[in-house]
Amino acid sequence: MGFSSFDDYTNKVTGLGQTTEAQIFNKITGAAVYAAGRWYDFSMLAGSPVANAWAGTALNWRSCDELTGNGTQIFGLQHSGNVSPATKHATIMGAMTAATTGLGVIQWVDMQGYWPGINMNLNTAQTLIGTPTLRYTNGVGVRPYLVSTVASGATAHNFTMSYTNQANTAGRALGAAVALTASAIAGHISHSGTAANNYGPFLPLAGGDTGVRNVASVTVSAASGAGTAALVLARPIGPMLPISQAFVLSERDLFNQLRSLPRVYDGACLVPMFFASAAVAASTTFTGYKEMAWG
């Protein structure tokens, strides 16, 4: 499925209307400044779509999709529902900022779900409950990231976890020693940054692994003093989109540029992640769009 030629694409989009048209997002950062060199999860920002409040029971898996969100907030970008047996593909995307400090890079992901309520003030293993249902067979291509949902405390702490890879091998450990950021603000993907053992946007997998099916437990090396976090499983959708100047729209033609026409699965919960190139001022607005078509 998909598109066999330009003519086929034109017919399906123009003749048959198999397009989402431009789906707009508008997100406003909170009261805290973003630090340069760190990644942030935009799903929990106010604006449109609505903010993801990380609903769910602490340490229990919560699936996310397009039409129901996390079951409480429908926070993913809408893309016209399921189209199977056709396949849907992103065709173009764009974004801009309304602030001179809002420079960075956007990476769209399909959020499969998350384990909320991870206690960042606890230095013993926390068992994660539930088996994820993923849109990607065996979790191939799925990557984990840890996002601070309530600001963590000031004590330095590292992060480890035990996961099951795409080959159904349990007990896998991360591929590097990972340091989290002390006093990480809400929304910060707290293993990303400029410190020596920061990695981002995703947690580094072990050698040989191409995906994550499940996570059994997570451990924070020291009680940070405060905070909660969510461990997310997500799949990047398409290339990154740099934002260079305020009020200048950056666009990426996904039809002609590689990786071309990235697949958007039925039910995909599309949310943007953001890499801050500069210290992003509080209450900075980001606006953009993503367009998809199916055939």
Added chain:
Amino acid sequence: MRFGDIARLNDEGAYHIQGMFKTGGPASFGAARWADMSMGAGNPKYNAYVGGQAAFTPLIGSGNDGIFTGAAQPGKRKVLWSWTPNSVSVTAGAKTYMLLDYLGFYALIDGDDTDVQIMDNTQGLTRHVLGEGVQCMIVCTTPMVADAVCILTYRNSKGVSGRQVTFRLLASTVVGCMVTALQGSTQAIPFVPLANGDSGIQAIEDIRCVTGAGGFFAAVLVKPITTRIQYLPLYPVDFCEPEKRGHAEVLEDGHYLNVICHLDTNGTVLPFQSLFEFNWV
């Protein structure tokens, strides 16, 4: 490896996305000079060129020692899919960046010593072992006070010893500044020029500063991977290797990646960021 193979790797989950962000490092080292961003604070880790004096010390990438390309993939070959560098500084004009595989270095070469300094090659290259395409860059690690003539003797990639070139060392007070120029010139170049007919360095045999340059420097053996030019600050160079060049650069196992940069005008590239996508096949 065909184009379709590379394009498919992302679907198969064989990808790694990596950010790089340097908050500190060589700055204000003069117009038209090159800088070694491995000697900068931030991510990946600062590279201090710690090793035995004049002894070759191999560099092996691991975690954030060098740009992280994902955990090692036994039996697979990693390739560079895209590299998008960006200087957020507005203090300098056009910038040129080169992504290098840092193979190893000879540390603490004495700029005051005008005798022949013999290099210890007990350890040799662990990647690109014949030296084909391998270049040498000279990096200031302790301020060097004067321009000086320097003679470098090396074994080339064909295994021929005693190959010799004369070049100029440029004075610099900035740690991490690269200090090579052609003999009789003050225009900086990134790599020591090779002797006629040579296409790479297997090992450095000795170095002699004909006149005192002062300070200390490291002679670093590198394999260039790819280049980017940024015309305007803040505008990232959005570049996908297979799309623009028709192929993806293959990285040898153990690669230790980092970046050197050239500024048209005096200033800084800092803060400097890059985003990378790697695949393995």
